[in-house]
Amino acid sequence: MSTKIIAPTAALSWENIQEAHRRIKPRIHRTPILRSATLDALAGAELFFKCDNLQKTGSFKIRGATNAIFSLSAAEASRGIVTHSSGNHAAAISCAAAWRGVPAWIVMPRNAPSVKCKAVEAYGGRITFCEAKVSARTETAARIQAETGAVMIHPYDDDRIIAGQATAAKELLEDAGELDAILSPVSGGGLLSGTSLSAKYMRPAVRVYGCEPAKADDAYRSLQTGTLQSLESSDTIADGLRASLAPRTFAILRELLSGVLLVTEEEIIRAMELIWERLKVITEPSSAIVLAPLLKPGAANSLIPGTTKPRVGLILSGGNVDLRTLPF
Amino acid sequence: MSTKIIAPTAALSWENIQEAHRRIKPRIHRTPILRSATLDALAGAELFFKCDNLQKTGSFKIRGATNAIFSLSAAEASRGIVTHSSGNHAAAISCAAAWRGVPAWIVMPRNAPSVKCKAVEAYGGRITFCEAKVSARTETAARIQAETGAVMIHPYDDDRIIAGQATAAKELLEDAGELDAILSPVSGGGLLSGTSLSAKYMRPAVRVYGCEPAKADDAYRSLQTGTLQSLESSDTIADGLRASLAPRTFAILRELLSGVLLVTEEEIIRAMELIWERLKVITEPSSAIVLAPLLKPGAANSLIPGTTKPRVGLILSGGNVDLRTLPF
Numbered sequence: 001m002s003t004k005i006i007a008p009t010a011a012l013s014w015e016n017i018q019e020a021h022r023r024i025k026p027r028i029h030r031t032p033i034l035r036s037a038t039l040d041a042l043a044g045a046e047l048f049f050k051c052d053n054l055q056k057t058g059s060f061k062i063r064g065a066t067n068a069i070f071s072l073s074a075a076e077a078s079r080g081i082v083t084h085s086s087g088n089h090a091a092a093i094s095c096a097a098a099w100r101g102v103p104a105w106i107v108m109p110r111n112a113p114s115v116k117c118k119a120v121e122a123y124g125g126r127i128t129f130c131e132a133k134v135s136a137r138t139e140t141a142a143r144i145q146a147e148t149g150a151v152m153i154h155p156y157d158d159d160r161i162i163a164g165q166a167t168a169a170k171e172l173l174e175d176a177g178e179l180d181a182i183l184s185p186v187s188g189g190g191l192l193s194g195t196s197l198s199a200k201y202m203r204p205a206v207r208v209y210g211c212e213p214a215k216a217d218d219a220y221r222s223l224q225t226g227t228l229q230s231l232e233s234s235d236t237i238a239d240g241l242r243a244s245l246a247p248r249t250f251a252i253l254r255e256l257l258s259g260v261l262l263v264t265e266e267e268i269i270r271a272m273e274l275i276w277e278r279l280k281v282i283t284e285p286s287s288a289i290v291l292a293p294l295l296k297p298g299a300a301n302s303l304i305p306g307t308t309k310p311r312v313g314l315i316l317s318g319g320n321v322d323l324r325t326l327p328f
Numbered sequence: 329m330s331t332k333i334i335a336p337t338a339a340l341s342w343e344n345i346q347e348a349h350r351r352i353k354p355r356i357h358r359t360p361i362l363r364s365a366t367l368d369a370l371a372g373a374e375l376f377f378k379c380d381n382l383q384k385t386g387s388f389k390i391r392g393a394t395n396a397i398f399s400l401s402a403a404e405a406s407r408g409i410v411t412h413s414s415g416n417h418a419a420a421i422s423c424a425a426a427w428r429g430v431p432a433w434i435v436m437p438r439n440a441p442s443v444k445c446k447a448v449e450a451y452g453g454r455i456t457f458c459e460a461k462v463s464a465r466t467e468t469a470a471r472i473q474a475e476t477g478a479v480m481i482h483p484y485d486d487d488r489i490i491a492g493q494a495t496a497a498k499e500l501l502e503d504a505g506e507l508d509a510i511l512s513p514v515s516g517g518g519l520l521s522g523t524s525l526s527a528k529y530m531r532p533a534v535r536v537y538g539c540e541p542a543k544a545d546d547a548y549r550s551l552q553t554g555t556l557q558s559l560e561s562s563d564t565i566a567d568g569l570r571a572s573l574a575p576r577t578f579a580i581l582r583e584l585l586s587g588v589l590l591v592t593e594e595e596i597i598r599a600m601e602l603i604w605e606r607l608k609v610i611t612e613p614s615s616a617i618v619l620a621p622l623l624k625p626g627a628a629n630s631l632i633p634g635t636t637k638p639r640v641g642l643i644l645s646g647g648n649v650d651l652r653t654l655p656f
Contacts (some may be wrong), residue, residue: 032360034382053608054362273651280381280647282608319608323601328651 012159012166012252014201017194020067020163021170027066027099031055031168033175036278039291045300046311047291048179049275050172053283053319057119059240060168060191060317061085061092061155067164068153069096077102080150084108084130084137086242087116088318089155094125105150107140109133113239115322133232134244156190157246166194172313173202180310181303183290185317186210186219186260187241189249195315196256207258207304211289213237213268218244220260223253237265237327240286240318261303263292271295273328275316284321290314340487340494340580342529345522348395348491349498355394355427359383359496361503364606367619373628374639375619376507377603378500381611381647385447387568388496388519388645389413389420389483395492396481397424405430408478412436412458412465414570415444416646417483422453433478435468437461441567443650461560462572484518485574494522500641501530508638509631511618513645514538514547514588515569517577523643524584535586535632539617541565541596546572548588551581565593565655568614568646589631591620599623601656603644612649618642 034049052060069081081097083089084107097104106125108117109132120127130140145152155161168191169182182199186192192210199206212219216234222245230244245253263271272288274295275281291314294300304310362377380388397409405428411421412435425432434453436445437460448455458468473480483489496519497510510527514520520538527534540547544562550573558572573581591599600616602623603609619642621627632638 029363032362032382034360035357037384054360056365058608276610276651280386280610282604282610323604323654323656326651326654 012163012197016159016163017166017170017198017201020160021167023070024063024066024164024167028062029055030171033172034279034281038278039274042274043294043300044298045294045309047294048172048176048311048313049279050168050313050315051281052168053281053287053316057088057091057095058318058320059088059092060165060315061088062095063167064161064164064190065089065092065096065153066099068158068160069093069100071160072151076151080104080148081153082141082145082148082150083153083155084141085155086240087112088240088320090125091116091119091123091320093153094120094123098124103150105144105148107137107144109137113320113322116320119320134230135232154246155243156188157248159248161190162194162197162248162252164194165191166198168315169195169198170202172315173198176313178311179203179206179313180307181207181209182313182315183209183211183261183293184315185241185286185289186212187286188243189219189245189253191315191317192257193249193252196252200256208256209258209293209303210253210260211293212260212262213241213289214262214264216241217262219253220262222250223257223260226254238268238286238289240284241289261293263289267292267295269327281316282319282321283316284318285327287317287319290316340491340525344487344491345494345498345526345529348488349495351398352391352394352492352495356390357383358499361500362607362609366606367602370602371622371628373622373637375622376500376504376639376641377607378496378641378643379609380496381609381615381644385416385419385423386646386648387416387420388493388643389416390423391495392489392492392518393417393420393424393481394427396486396488397421397428399488400479404479408432408476409481410469410473410476410478411481411483412469413483414568415440416568416648418453419444419447419451419648421481422448422451426452433472433476435465435472437465441648441650444648447648462558463560482574483571484516485576487576489518490522490525490576490580492522493519494526496643497523497526498530500643501526504641506639507531507534507641508635509535509537510641510643511537511539511621512643513569513614513617514540515614516571517547517573517581519643519645520585521577521580524580528584536584537586537621537631538581538588539621540588540590541569541617542590542592544569545590547581548590550578551585551588554582566596566614566617568612569617589621591617595620595623597655609644610647610649611644612646613655615645615647618644
């Protein structure tokens with residue numbers, strides 16, 4: 001299935017990103033950047049892990065959710081929020097809505113990890129389950145919006161969300177010094193679009209790559225073909241990467257991205273185990289994926305030609321994983 | 329079994345600790361301080377987790393090991409290093425000896441976790457296994473020292489080690505702002521002595537508590553009775569806390585410590601799971617123990633009387649745990 005692009009490149013300015021950062025800073029953690037000599041040696045690169053797995057709600061999603069919800073007028077916010085998500089955006093919207101004191105209705109696929117559903121409930125989000133298909137998510141959310149009058153906050157096809165997610169790379173670039181490249185996971189493309197925009201505005205020479213499971217390679221195919229490809233379903237272990245790009249994120253990535261790197265399920269699990277063992281931080285598969293491409297011999301140098309030991313930022317996007325069902 | 333104290337309070341000055349910090353700073357991580365609103369609410373306190381589980385070699389032990397090994401003259405260092413350890417000091421000595429380019433002979437008890445033995449080997453340490461008793465460790469290390477002529481670096485009964493370990497609390501007090509108390513694990517007492525000394529020199533009003541498994545309560549009994557109690561063996565899940573105080577650490581703790589808090593094995597496991605779930609960092613049982621006392625209702629207020637929501641620093645000492653045999 002493919003869709004014609006309607007929207008041109010979103011008009012997100014550097015000022016929009018700075019404003020988002022000012023708005024959310026008092027509410028979120030400035031997450032640390034961690035390093036490992038062993039992982040550097042394995043990758044043949046200097047790696048800078050931006051740990052948004054240690055962020056409030058356990059993922060970067062609180063950045064966009066907080067920016068979006070605190071951008072609303074009092075009248076808008078009072079109607080409550082509705083969204084759909086496989087998990088981390090759901091928890092983030094529930095948390096940010098609770099901070100603002102308004103209700104949140106959340107549509108989640110039936111196969112979302114129970115740890116993510118519990119987090120939504122703990123923050124007071126009201127869950128409606130739907131079939132594990134992108135189309136079922138959007139239809140159910142539209143129905144709830146019609147019933148409640150709540151404000152829809154799309155998980156990634158929304159400038160306020162993208163501006164919020166862009167603050168992760170902004171902090172990385174502020175704190176890590178010069179970088180040659182940044183790797184980020186790609187699903188709906190909110191984080192990757194934001195990362196690309198921050199890089200463009202702060203250090204245009206930095207190459208930005210998306211990392212995607214070969215089992216859910218819609219972003220790769222979209223950028224290869226030039227038309228937006230969608231993915232009806234996938235059972236990749238990277239449960240946070242089962243969504244597809246939207247017009248807004250596709251437009252930004254077409255313009256700015258250096259490429260999408262595909263990896264196998266086994267490569268994701270190996271990267272996850274290495275991050276747990278070496279960085280000692282809990283990282284979900286959807287997040288550990290950023291290390292996977294660099295474990296292939298010579299990968300770092302081929303991604304950034306002309307460098308011998310490139311400096312690479314990796315955005316660890318989330319740490320919400322069921323500790324009782326680890327894949328290793 | 330009890331031993332009469334020979335040594336008076338060790339003469340470790342604030343200058344010794346500052347010098348240690350200057351010596352080791354270029355080689356170690358300045359580890360982050362993490363926070364969790366959920367854990368704050370559970371504990372009825374503001375918690376500041378100093379994450380030395382994210383330190384090089386996965387524990388604070390690299391601080392003391394680096395300070396001790398880089399304090400040696402070239403002639404001393406060239407003889408190599410010998411030590412005994414249940415694991416984290418072993419890895420730290422192996423790593424710091426490799427940085428200095430000298431050999432390290434390590435005596436480890438047979439029941440040390442395999443993940444810790446592998447780390448020692450990876451850093452090039454030469455392991456000799458011994459019975460899982462404190463006396464067997466010291467005897468085996470003395471024999472190897474006699475055979476090789478290597479310099480003995482005791483895991484905690486050594487001023488250079490204590491000064492190095494003191495830098496964890498020094499960084500915590502520099503970075504977290506005012507604190508009412510600091511909780512640290514206690515085994516041989518190197519970290520807890522160093523913590524007490526940094527608190528004494530930087531913020532004398534801060535109360536320092538040691539956290540100890542009830543199953544290995546020798547530090548508690550030593551301080552209660554005023555005579556050094558030793559522990560021949562223990563099967564506590566906190567494998568890093570099976571050693572006993574030494575004259576040097578006992579003398580410092582008798583003078584400076586506010587108390588030792590005992591917790592059960594179940595309380596340690598519960599604390600460990602909460603830290604993994606909420607802080608998203610991998611913490612070994614010996615390290616997670618610091619949260620356990622605060623999970624008892626009203627504990628925070630009874631430890632720091634006269635406060636309503638005390639500010640408490642917790643030193644997460646290590647993250648070396650076998651990911652395939654988790655206790656939850």
